Amino acid sequence: MPEPLARERVRGPAVPAFINTAQDLLSRVLPEAPEVGPADSMRFELAVVEVVGNAVEHAQSGDETGVELDFEIEVHSGLLLARLYEIGAEPFHLPAEPNQMPADAAESGRGLALARQLLSTISCERRNESNLWTLTRRLGDAEI
Amino acid sequence: MIFELDECVGYIALAAKGRLNMVAAPELRAAVDAAIGAGHRRIVLDFTHTDFMDSSGLGALVGCLKVARQAGGDVRIANVGAQVRMVLELTGLDRVLAPYSSVEEAFRDA
Numbered sequence: 001m002p003e004p005l006a007r008e009r010v011r012g013p014a015v016p017a018f019i020n021t022a023q024d025l026l027s028r029v030l031p032e033a034p035e036v037g038p039a040d041s042m043r044f045e046l047a048v049v050e051v052v053g054n055a056v057e058h059a060q061s062g063d064e065t066g067v068e069l070d071f072e073i074e075v076h077s078g079l080l081l082a083r084l085y086e087i088g089a090e091p092f093h094l095p096a097e098p099n100q101m102p103a104d105a106a107e108s109g110r111g112l113a114l115a116r117q118l119l120s121t122i123s124c125e126r127r128n129e130s131n132l133w134t135l136t137r138r139l140g141d142a143e144i
Numbered sequence: 145m146i147f148e149l150d151e152c153v154g155y156i157a158l159a160a161k162g163r164l165n166m167v168a169a170p171e172l173r174a175a176v177d178a179a180i181g182a183g184h185r186r187i188v189l190d191f192t193h194t195d196f197m198d199s200s201g202l203g204a205l206v207g208c209l210k211v212a213r214q215a216g217g218d219v220r221i222a223n224v225g226a227q228v229r230m231v232l233e234l235t236g237l238d239r240v241l242a243p244y245s246s247v248e249e250a251f252r253d254a
Contacts (some may be wrong), residue, residue: 016166023163023196043226049198053166104240105210107203114199117234 004074004081006033014059014086022052022071033075038125044080044137047118048073050111051133055086078139079120086131094124133142147175155186155251157222162191164201164228172201176208176219185217188250191243197231200250205241219249 008029012018027047030041052071059067069086086092099113116122120138124131150157157177162168169236172189179187189205193196197205205221212219224232224243232238244250 007170019161019165023165038226042230045196046198046227046231049165049196053198053200056166056167101235104237105206107207108199110202110235114231114234 001076004076005077006075007072009070009072011068011070014056014069016053016056018056018069019049019072023049025071026073029073030080035077036075036080037140040080040137040139043118044082044135046073047115047122047135047137048082049082051082051135053108053121054111054115055084055089055131055133058092059089072089074097075093080137080139082133082135084133084135085127086133088129089131091101091126092124092131094122145171146160149175149179152247154254155188156184157188157190157247159190159193162195164194164197164204166198166200169200169204172204177211180211180215180217184238185212185215186251186254187212187217187219188247189219189221189223190223190245190247191225191228194228195225197228199231199235202231202235202237206237209241218251218254220244222247222250 006029008025010021010025012021020101026045029038055069067089068087070087072083074081098116101113102109121136123134145160145162148159158175209219221241222244
């Protein structure tokens with residue numbers, strides 16, 4: 001993949017406040033990228049927040065302590081890419097099949113289903129003691 | 145997230161300002177629980193200044209709706225922007241939480 005047009009990175013503990021940190025970073029990077037319109041920006045931001053939120057919940061529900069998140073965004077020509085490392089987290093299995101939306105009365109369980117609707121690709125792989133999430137959205141993809 | 149309460153005739157309006165994400169979702173629940181605890185039954189959430197909502201915020205909204213209905217009241221939403229509307233539509237919850245065009249419109253039929 002060629003060098004990105006823009007790249008930003010932030011790292012911190014896996015706590016809810018990290019979601020605001022990641023959103024602040026997106027708010028700085030996306031409006032500066034000439035090819036990225038509001039529709040792509042809005043969809044990519046939501047997908048990223050859902051995946052970061054999933055990582056925060058994952059860290060808080062397990063026995064592990066001191067999980068750190070390392071979040072990186074890259075703007076490429078025609079593509080947005082984000083990587084999220086869950087450092088020190090228990091392995092996470094991302095089902096191959098898209099997640100289903102829960103019942104209307106459910107108060108949780110929609111995050112990854114939403115993210116998958118908004119992304120062109122999503123993957124989660126084990127790297128050393130980390131889970132590496134890679135998210136992409138092709139710009140101008142009207143289908144999603 | 146900042147909440148501003150406005151007592152109107154027949155309902156209260158709660159204006160939520162900022163991002164309704166995992167950080168703010170418990171704050172929304174607490175604000176609505178407090179309103180119901182204070183005896184209010186009809187609550188309009190004014191999203192004029194809510195520029196972002198994720199699934200945590202949506203889950204909190206569903207929780208608020210359930211609590212209000214159990215108390216014999218209702219929660220309605222007004223003035224939603226494009227991002228909040230997108231989340232409601234992608235999850236199918238626009239059928240359950242239909243957005244109203246203004247705070248005044250939300251309980252006009254009640």
